[in-house]
Amino acid sequence: TTVGREHFGLNPELVADFKVHNEYSEQREHITAIQPTATSKANEQLADAYSQHKTLIQVECKCGASYIEESAYKRSKWGCKECGEIVFLDSKKGTVDTAEEKTWYMTNRYFVER
Structure with a gap:
């Protein structure tokens, strides 16, 4: 399909077909839940990778927060x-030094050059 100068296509090998059966149909299959052990280990690894690059920010707002x-x-x-x-x-x-570790200081109590 062409729209203006852009061409769009669909690969028939990547299209999936499916059929939904009635809730009371005898043809339905029960789907089992994925075991959480494999995914939880991957999630922990991902969380560890993100936490290595985390940045702490100290916020001081003019509202007093x-x-x-x-x-x-x-x-x-x-x-x-x-x-x-x-x-x-x-x-x-x-x-700035805080009780936890060094944090970046952010405020709106005074003018800050951007």
Whole structure:
């Protein structure tokens, strides 16, 4: 099929057909649940891989909220979970020491260069 200058196609080998039987049909098959042991191990490995690259962010908002949040990567702006206002990364201040570890400081209490 052609739409404008774009061409679209469908590979018949990748198309699947299926049939849904009535709930009370004798032809239906019972589907067994996947055992969680194999998937849970893969999920743990994936969670470990993401946690190695996590970034901690200390948020201080003009609404008075002050908390530490975890992010998958370093960001330049974030939303306050208390009021929804945007807080910005203070790159001049850089990382600050907290009880847990070093965190990036984000605020909207004063003007931050972006």
